[in-house]
Amino acid sequence: MRMMHWTIIAGLAVALATPVEAQTSRLTIAAKAMGATRLNSIEYTGSGSVFGFGQAYEPGGRWPRFEQRTYDAAIDYRTPGMRLIQVRSQGEHPPRGGAAQPVGADQRTVQVVSGKYAWQEGGAQAAPNSAASGDRLRQLWATPHGIIKAAIANAGKVDGNTVTVNVEGREFKATLNAQNLVDKVSYLSTNEVVGDYPIEIAYTDYADFGGVKFPRHIVQTEDGFPTLDITVGDVKPNATVSLDVPANVRDAVPPPLRVAVEKLADGVWYLSTPNARSWAVEFNDHVVVVEGIASEARSLAVMDEIAKLVPNKPIRYVINTHAHYDHAGGLRTYVAKGVTVVTHETNKPFYEKVWARPRTIAPDLLSKSPKPAVFETVSDKKVMTDGGKTIELYHMKGTSHNVANLLVYMPREGLAFWGDGYNPPEGTEPRDLARTPEQAIDLYRIITMNNLDVKTIAPAHGFGPKPFDNLKKAIGLIPL
Numbered sequence: 001m002r003m004m005h006w007t008i009i010a011g012l013a014v015a016l017a018t019p020v021e022a023q024t025s026r027l028t029i030a031a032k033a034m035g036a037t038r039l040n041s042i043e044y045t046g047s048g049s050v051f052g053f054g055q056a057y058e059p060g061g062r063w064p065r066f067e068q069r070t071y072d073a074a075i076d077y078r079t080p081g082m083r084l085i086q087v088r089s090q091g092e093h094p095p096r097g098g099a100a101q102p103v104g105a106d107q108r109t110v111q112v113v114s115g116k117y118a119w120q121e122g123g124a125q126a127a128p129n130s131a132a133s134g135d136r137l138r139q140l141w142a143t144p145h146g147i148i149k150a151a152i153a154n155a156g157k158v159d160g161n162t163v164t165v166n167v168e169g170r171e172f173k174a175t176l177n178a179q180n181l182v183d184k185v186s187y188l189s190t191n192e193v194v195g196d197y198p199i200e201i202a203y204t205d206y207a208d209f210g211g212v213k214f215p216r217h218i219v220q221t222e223d224g225f226p227t228l229d230i231t232v233g234d235v236k237p238n239a240t241v242s243l244d245v246p247a248n249v250r251d252a253v254p255p256p257l258r259v260a261v262e263k264l265a266d267g268v269w270y271l272s273t274p275n276a277r278s279w280a281v282e283f284n285d286h287v288v289v290v291e292g293i294a295s296e297a298r299s300l301a302v303m304d305e306i307a308k309l310v311p312n313k314p315i316r317y318v319i320n321t322h323a324h325y326d327h328a329g330g331l332r333t334y335v336a337k338g339v340t341v342v343t344h345e346t347n348k349p350f351y352e353k354v355w356a357r358p359r360t361i362a363p364d365l366l367s368k369s370p371k372p373a374v375f376e377t378v379s380d381k382k383v384m385t386d387g388g389k390t391i392e393l394y395h396m397k398g399t400s401h402n403v404a405n406l407l408v409y410m411p412r413e414g415l416a417f418w419g420d421g422y423n424p425p426e427g428t429e430p431r432d433l434a435r436t437p438e439q440a441i442d443l444y445r446i447i448t449m450n451n452l453d454v455k456t457i458a459p460a461h462g463f464g465p466k467p468f469d470n471l472k473k474a475i476g477l478i479p480l
């Protein structure tokens, strides 16, 4: 009895003494196994599928798929910085969902982060976007060697096969397999519609590239559905990566959020920020906003502008065309201010579900002082009128962009608003050359099917307002 007792205590003492050493040695073993010890930089290229986060055909459904023709990541862990070159083309035929599909020609994007600076390459000069640096650095630290380096540099903890480390403002978890290679990395991100959501990256099919182990297969999911699925072809350990920050990026001051106001008709205004537009419609004793687009910051700026345009009348309704995150990101601000959300009936349970989720990373007005959202829903058609102003809402049935999409029409003014499908280009060119016209044809079909006498289109994106003829020209109904 006595012997056993002492054995247990001795065993306990050993267990208590080991964690710190065990953690250090397991991370060191993993770094050696991965070939991370002498790895300062890496470039890897692959191809496969990429998906449009927040752009599902059905609310709560999977993200729409595109061909990822090129995925070329070049990382320097010392900077830290990364250049990511991606080329995507249309994935699904017929198109199904958003993310600016149907893509006409191959689309190339080049995203760079270098320390606190971030920018886009490919234009005449670098386009500064340093607000993206946090997300891109997290992407860098979530790579197989990045997470091991981050754990060693930031006192990461090891518990069993799980490594936990705080880096770039988030807690990352990584799992190690029996060979001490990184199997999976996960962390939280945030979005204006759904709040906190998980990003998970699975690394499988490891191969040796000059003493550095790297996965041949990478699958990333965001909020439960794939956003990237690539097969890695080539890996260059210690590749030369040039991440010099361009002068115009270093000196860039983010422009203030300004709302441009354009009168569309008596009591109807187009409220525009770059590529995100709403309407304000003045009724007898209240204001209706069309599209709580983009973000809380934008909604607050739009509300300020409406208070100047229509003093002493409250905003009572906000019409939501569809649940894509770039169109619904500003809705919660209206809910926080007691404004009723008008949307297709399919969207209501989706919003109720996702708006109840936690917002620890980026609290907003509604999460700081929660209240239930008030909805008025649309099935086929809804008319909002006070005798003076009339807004008609039509369910865009059978369109490939989104299953619960609304068209907004003002019959007296001949004005139409939609969320997506055809973005009027700048100047006199009527065609949206980035896209093939399937979804613009969908729009035209809905307009004619409901006998709407549209004269001016002023939608959520693009360079409107434009004559309705632009849409007809874009789909080949009248000559260019």
Ligand SMILES: [Zn+2]
Pocket: 098, 099, 322, 324, 327, 401, 402, 419, 420
């Ligand atoms: Zn959309």
